[in-house]
Amino acid sequence: xxxxxxxxxxxxxxxxxxxxxxxxxxxxxxxxxxxxxxxxxxxxxxxxxxxxxxxxxxxxxxxxxxxxxxxxxxxxxxxxxxxxxxxxxxxxxxxxxxxxxxxxxxxxxxxxxxxxxxxxxxxxxxxxxxxxxxxxxxxxxxxxxxxxxxxxx
Numbered sequence: 135x136x137x138x139x140x141x142x143x144x145x146x147x148x149x150x151x152x153x154x155x156x157x158x159x160x161x162x163x164x165x166x167x168x169x170x171x172x173x174x175x176x177x178x179x180x181x182x183x184x185x186x187x188x189x190x191x192x193x194x195x196x197x198x199x200x201x202x203x204x205x206x207x208x209x210x211x212x213x214x215x216x217x218x219x220x221x222x223x224x225x226x227x228x229x230x231x232x233x234x235x236x237x238x239x240x241x242x243x244x245x246x247x248x249x250x251x252x253x254x255x256x257x258x259x260x261x262x263x264x265x266x267x268x269x270x271x272x273x274x275x276x277x278x279x280x281x282x283x284x285x286x287x
Contacts, residue, residue: 136181141166143287145174146183150284153187190283198246201275202253204261206241209268216240222264228256239271250274 138146141164148160157172164171178184193199208215216234223232223243231244247253257270 136177138183138287142174142178142183145171146178146287147284149175149184188283193246197248200247200249200253201278202243202245202247203273203275204243204245205239205269205271205273206243206267207238207269207271208240209266211240215266219264219266226256226260228260 144164145160148155148163157168157175160175161168161171175184193201206219208219219241220232220234223229223241228245228247229243230246231242233242234240235242245253245256247256253272257272261267261270
């Protein structure tokens, strides 16, 4: 993979802030012509540096204002159980993020629901059905201080 130069990094920063910016708009910011900007963006996409473009929604306006950080500890730590958990959590649409950790907790899940009741139902009818979960520890977010989809580059 090619090294990112300063122009690539600037393009990535611009697109992280607003992925709807056109090559023409980016070119104007960089004092370049649109064609090389377009080619750079396509190269970054082809290399996998840019994975996809998304719309970031306001969770309150889509009625998903409850954010829960759920710590999951497994009973047994063999490869089959871990792979099965990872596969099953992929299908849980309430789970926005899942991380496999080293330490006392095996997985961290970031979950969004409409209400505490909906979260309770989610745990009871979906999450607790996954085999080999030993301990679930749920922490409820009171206030979101910082939320960013941007990487520092």
